[in-house]
Amino acid sequence: MKKIIRHRECLGCGRKFIPVYSHTEYCPTCAGFAIRMAAKKLPSEVVKELWDYVHRHGYVCYYTHMELDMDDRHSPWYCVFDHWKPRDSSKIVITSSLLNEMKSNLLEEEFWYIIIALAEHRRRGTPFKKIKLACWPGHVMPEKNAVALGPQGSKAIKPIYKCSLCGKRILAYNAKYCPQCAKFVARLHSKNLPPETITATLDYVRKRGFICYYTDIKLVLDDPSSPWYYVLDHWIPQDPGKIVLTCDLFNVMKSDLTEKEFWYFIEAFADYKLKGKKVCRKKLSYFWRLFPVEDC
Numbered sequence: 015m016k017k018i019i020r021h022r023e024c025l026g027c028g029r030k031f032i033p034v035y036s037h038t039e040y041c042p043t044c045a046g047f048a049i050r051m052a053a054k055k056l057p058s059e060v061v062k063e064l065w066d067y068v069h070r071h072g073y074v075c076y077y078t079h080m081e082l083d084m085d086d087r088h089s090p091w092y093c094v095f096d097h098w099k100p101r102d103s104s105k106i107v108i109t110s111s112l113l114n115e116m117k118s119n120l121l122e123e124e125f126w127y128i129i130i131a132l133a134e135h136r137r138r139g140t141p142f143k144k145i146k147l148a149c150w151p152g153h154v155m156p157e158k159n160a161v162a163l164g165p166q167g168s169k170a171i172k173p174i175y176k177c178s179l180c181g182k183r184i185l186a187y188n189a190k191y192c193p194q195c196a197k198f199v200a201r202l203h204s205k206n207l208p209p210e211t212i213t214a215t216l217d218y219v220r221k222r223g224f225i226c227y228y229t230d231i232k233l234v235l236d237d238p239s240s241p242w243y244y245v246l247d248h249w250i251p252q253d254p255g256k257i258v259l260t261c262d263l264f265n266v267m268k269s270d271l272t273e274k275e276f277w278y279f280i281e282a283f284a285d286y287k288l289k290g291k292k293v294c295r296k297k298l299s300y301f302w303r304l305f306p307v308e309d310c
């Protein structure tokens with residue numbers, strides 16, 4: 015009697031697998047991947063390119079070659095689809111849930127510029143140079159109750175006072191802060207933070223000015239659409255005990271990482287890009303996402 019060969023080559027990844035049914039053409043991982051692409055209604059050319067990629071490289075991150083998790087939907091390494099160019103569906107690549115958040119609305123070249131510049135700043139203190147970002151959406155909206163508490167009316171023009179936060183001259187006898195600092199203070203108060211945290215954050219600004227806690231760059235105060243617009247960042251995710259100042263972009267990139275984890279990945283990604291060094295995974299203390307199960 016002829017022996018039945020039960021192994022089959024998967025149409026997706028090309029690896030050998032044992033099909034449950036005679037007509038199964040994809041291994042379970044690729045079958046799941048196919049369902050996800052169908053649920054996303056990706057154009058057929060994009061689907062073809064993704065299969066080509068998987069066939070050549072397997073399920074590894076397009077940017078860092080890190081192995082991706084295909085089943086654990088809350089893992090930072092869960093395989094997600096990323097618009098290579100923000101909001102442009104003509105090229106979709108696969109990456110990890112974490113890197114997808116860090117890349118946010120950056121072009122690939124911008125992402126690598128920022129990773130390498132941050133790593134250089136961290137290692138050698140090289141000043142971080144801001145660049146113009148092509149697709150930054152400017153999604154930070156000023157809080158509703160962040161109203162200016164600055165000079166009211168135009169009557170009190172004569173005496174010159176100083177803003178008690180930045181030291182800038184102000185022209186109002188009854189104002190404690192300049193209009194910009196007043197907005198900042200209102201924003202800080204709108205966050206329901208403990209009074210000690212508010213005091214510590216104000217002390218930071220008094221000492222250092224509106225400077226990014228992580229990179230020392232000067233923050234933008236008046237343009238919420240700028241990637242360099244200041245935001246209040248929970249130093250430890252969700253912990254109101256310490257709030258630091260950073261810009262919108264770095265806040266997005268830091269995501270739910272601790273500062274230590276953030277710098278670990280910045281340096282590891284930079285080492286991958288510059289030296290081809292393999293990026294090792296790290297257990298993350300707070301990062302947790304749950305992607306829905308796609309059905310189509």
Ligand SMILES: [Zn+2]
Pocket residue numbers: 024025026027028029040041042043044045
């Ligand atoms: Zn497969």
Ligand SMILES: [Zn+2]
Pocket residue numbers: 177178179180181182191192193194195196
């Ligand atoms: Zn001020």
